[in-house]
Amino acid sequence: MHTLEPILAEHPFLKGLKQEHLELLTGCASNIRFDAGAFVFRQGQEANHFYILRDGKVAVELFAPQKGAVAIDTYGEGDVLGWSWLIPPYHWRFDARAIEPTRAIALDAKCMRTKCENDHDLGYELMKRFAKIIEQRLDATRWQLLDVYGVRA
Amino acid sequence: MNGMVQSPMLPDLYKVQLVRRETDDTFTLELGPTAGRQPFRFSAGQFNMLYVHGIGEVPISISGDPGRPGMLVHTTRAVGAVTRAMRTLKKGDTLGVRGPFGIGWPVEEAVGHDVLVVAGGIGLAPLRPTIYQLIANRDRYGKVVILYGTRTPADILFRKEVEAWRARLDIEVYVTVDRATEGWHGNVGVVTRLIPKAPFDRTRTVAMICGPEIMMRFTALELEKRGVGTDHIYLSMERNMKCGIGLCGHCQCGSTFICKDGPVFRYDAIQGLLSQREI
Numbered sequence: 141m142h143t144l145e146p147i148l149a150e151h152p153f154l155k156g157l158k159q160e161h162l163e164l165l166t167g168c169a170s171n172i173r174f175d176a177g178a179f180v181f182r183q184g185q186e187a188n189h190f191y192i193l194r195d196g197k198v199a200v201e202l203f204a205p206q207k208g209a210v211a212i213d214t215y216g217e218g219d220v221l222g223w224s225w226l227i228p229p230y231h232w233r234f235d236a237r238a239i240e241p242t243r244a245i246a247l248d249a250k251c252m253r254t255k256c257e258n259d260h261d262l263g264y265e266l267m268k269r270f271a272k273i274i275e276q277r278l279d280a281t282r283w284q285l286l287d288v289y290g291v292r293a
Numbered sequence: 294m295n296g297m298v299q300s301p302m303l304p305d306l307y308k309v310q311l312v313r314r315e316t317d318d319t320f321t322l323e324l325g326p327t328a329g330r331q332p333f334r335f336s337a338g339q340f341n342m343l344y345v346h347g348i349g350e351v352p353i354s355i356s357g358d359p360g361r362p363g364m365l366v367h368t369t370r371a372v373g374a375v376t377r378a379m380r381t382l383k384k385g386d387t388l389g390v391r392g393p394f395g396i397g398w399p400v401e402e403a404v405g406h407d408v409l410v411v412a413g414g415i416g417l418a419p420l421r422p423t424i425y426q427l428i429a430n431r432d433r434y435g436k437v438v439i440l441y442g443t444r445t446p447a448d449i450l451f452r453k454e455v456e457a458w459r460a461r462l463d464i465e466v467y468v469t470v471d472r473a474t475e476g477w478h479g480n481v482g483v484v485t486r487l488i489p490k491a492p493f494d495r496t497r498t499v500a501m502i503c504g505p506e507i508m509m510r511f512t513a514l515e516l517e518k519r520g521v522g523t524d525h526i527y528l529s530m531e532r533n534m535k536c537g538i539g540l541c542g543h544c545q546c547g548s549t550f551i552c553k554d555g556p557v558f559r560y561d562a563i564q565g566l567l568s569q570r571e572i
Contacts, residue, residue: 213481216480218490279511289442
């Protein structure tokens, strides 16, 4: 039987993970596709998954009155989408919408949280990897705030 | 000095052939030599001092094609008294030109390597001559990848050309904006986010970076993290250049003069200076 384990093992986010942890993750994983224009998640909804993107493109958006949906960031092949599943109250803070047909592996958040609680080594390993992503995105956001391409940057 | 023996402080007169608005605050000047002048030969990455009569002189990178020396092309942002006056010039007006000055991009050293061009905002202008050369000699290089980050979709410089480069089958072009606007379906986020997606061989890549200093610093760090050697990363520094020949000291940065020793530097030669606040 084919499982998602080989794909997960090769993904940059999970590369080097112990075999036993990979197996635990695979038990929470499923394939998913989004058509262009489809929402991956919406602000305020429960964060029940996170996504490992295999191809396509997803925009993280914030809906602003009189402006509509404003894209803040885009993610594509090799990226990880969503960390609200890790932090209570486990609700999405933004919308995420596929802007191209997108294939991803969805990891069930409740399943993941339970496994992380039961195996703190797995939990710590994942937390370290997510912390790195959060750090990179915080750095990028700070840089964007500087408006470096503006005249007085 | 353009093949002529004369003082580097003495400008040549050039006639404005065309003023083209590129974006809301950037424009391109095409200059032709006055009668009897030789074609203007330069290397990609060099700059000229442009003098608007009665207003002043500013250093501006050459953004044209080194393979077409008959036309001198500069692209800049209207941001100070001189560049604002420059924007109002009309066909037939004259302008003083001193140059070309400085050391340019390592186009020859990059032969046989993958080439990664990373531009931020108006930093695409000083890199455009390099891109022209890479395209003109495409078979001499490995993969050619252009990463371009800018503020908004309306700020994309040389938009038609960027689209044409992107349509080629032998160059990879990725564009991202810091702030999306309605109708933009491309990438959003800082330019370093494009680096993991860029298909280049880190062991045989020469990277050329131009943009705001913060952008260049983050980009160089990200490339280092990806395994590109600091001796294979080049960036173009911008300082208050006045004389253009390393005499006046306005552009001194540590022990180097940006106008004479640069503006293009190998990253390992300038790395320490980028993090010093006092210079």
